[in-house]
Amino acid sequence: MPAPLLRLPDTALAPLMGQYDAALAARRRATLGGLAVFLLVLLVAAFVSEVHPERLFGNAGKFFDYIGRIFYLDDGRFAARDMGEWFWGLKRWLLKIGDTVLIAYLGTLIGALGAFAACFAASANLATSKGALFLMRRVLEFCRTVPELVFALIFVVAFGLGPVPGVLAIAIHTFGALGKLFAEVVENIDLKPVEGATSSGASRWQAIRYAVVPQVLSNFASYALLRFEINVRGAAVMGFVGAGGIGQDLIEAVRKFYYSDVSAILLLIIGTVMLIDLGAERLRHRLLSMEAAR
Numbered sequence: 320m321p322a323p324l325l326r327l328p329d330t331a332l333a334p335l336m337g338q339y340d341a342a343l344a345a346r347r348r349a350t351l352g353g354l355a356v357f358l359l360v361l362l363v364a365a366f367v368s369e370v371h372p373e374r375l376f377g378n379a380g381k382f383f384d385y386i387g388r389i390f391y392l393d394d395g396r397f398a399a400r401d402m403g404e405w406f407w408g409l410k411r412w413l414l415k416i417g418d419t420v421l422i423a424y425l426g427t428l429i430g431a432l433g434a435f436a437a438c439f440a441a442s443a444n445l446a447t448s449k450g451a452l453f454l455m456r457r458v459l460e461f462c463r464t465v466p467e468l469v470f471a472l473i474f475v476v477a478f479g480l481g482p483v484p485g486v487l488a489i490a491i492h493t494f495g496a497l498g499k500l501f502a503e504v505v506e507n508i509d510l511k512p513v514e515g516a517t518s519s520g521a522s523r524w525q526a527i528r529y530a531v532v533p534q535v536l537s538n539f540a541s542y543a544l545l546r547f548e549i550n551v552r553g554a555a556v557m558g559f560v561g562a563g564g565i566g567q568d569l570i571e572a573v574r575k576f577y578y579s580d581v582s583a584i585l586l587l588i589i590g591t592v593m594l595i596d597l598g599a600e601r602l603r604h605r606l607l608s609m610e611a612a613r
Contacts (some may be wrong), residue, residue, distance in 0.1 A: 389582040398579050406583050412565060416591050419564035422485045422557065423550035429486070430493025431543045437494070438501030439527055445505060445513075447523075459502075462495025467553050471562040482563030489550050489557070500542045501535070508534045537606045544599040544606075551595050555588050 365372075390398050398405040406412075437455055439445045446452035467488045474484030512530035521529070558566020565588060572580040 389578040389585075392579050398582060405579055408568075408580070408583075412568060412584055412587055415558075415565040415568055416587055418482060419554045419558070419566070420551060420591065420595070422482050422562075422564055423489060423547060423554040426486045426489025426554070427493055427543065427547040427550050429490035431497055431539075431546070433490070433494040434497035434501050435539065437498050438505055439531070441498060441502040442505040444508075444510060445527070445531070455498075456502075459495045459498040462491050463499065464495070465492075467492045468556065468560060471557050471560050475561050480561040480563075484560075485554055485557035485562035485564060488562060489553060492553075493546055493550060497542060497546055501539055504535045504538045504542075505531065541603045541606050544603050548592070548596050548599050551592055
């Protein structure tokens with residue numbers, strides 16, 4: 320039989336209830352204060368960026384009109400009724416999507432290799448000096464802070480139109496993003512194997528090779544796959560500035576008001592990204608399960 324619950328006397332309970340009510344009121348004030356600050360910052364940002372609510376809400380319907388228009392052919396028929404006319408450029412678009420995937424793959428590979436080489440210098444527990452640690456972290460911050468499109472524009476001016484600017488832009492941004500993630504993984508490793516390796520006479524790089532890499536390799540691969548998914552979407556946008564891939568055909572269709580072409584290309588991009596996401600997700604889960612089983 321369960322023991323009866325004991326109730327504190329009212330004289331002892333009253334101070335506790337008073338403290339609870341005070342804490343609840345303080346949290347409520349903090350929440351309302353945070354909401355007020357958020358709304359104030361939102362209004363200031365809207366004023367500085369010259370956002371006009373009447374224009375924003377007055378023209379919102381045009382967005383849905385455009386979305387509806389891209390699913391109709393020039394003669395007014397619903398696009399799905401004539402798949403041959405809708406996807407008239409399928410072979411060309413598939414080749415361009417293949418270029419987009421290859422741009423993302425090569426950029427991810429170059430960036431991931433660079434991040435692998437740099438992450439140990441950007442890890443607080445393995446950096447050779449505070450100066451090297453500070454410098455490497457600032458380099459990684461610069462590479463991941465500058466948008467990929469900005470890098471792509473610079474490289475288009477330097478190397479001309481084509482996939483090379485897209486690969487370089489994605490590689491630099493991937494280097495910065497993965498370098499940060501890889502360094503955080505390294506900072507969470509167990510240092511006992513590293514200490515054991517160095518105490519037995521191993522050099523720094525030998526200790527990293529045999530005591531650090533086995534601990535982090537599966538996480539590195541998982542992050543690289545995730546970044547590849549992101550880069551496929553990014554590579555599709557690189558074409559907007561002439562950096563190769565399907566983006567060049569997409570922006571041309573948008574500018575020339577080829578409505579049905581816009582929807583066809585978008586559906587191909589979405590399908591490609593979905594397939595890559597599904598495949599990469601399964602690989603990531605397999606790698607993580609292998610890590611958990613160790």
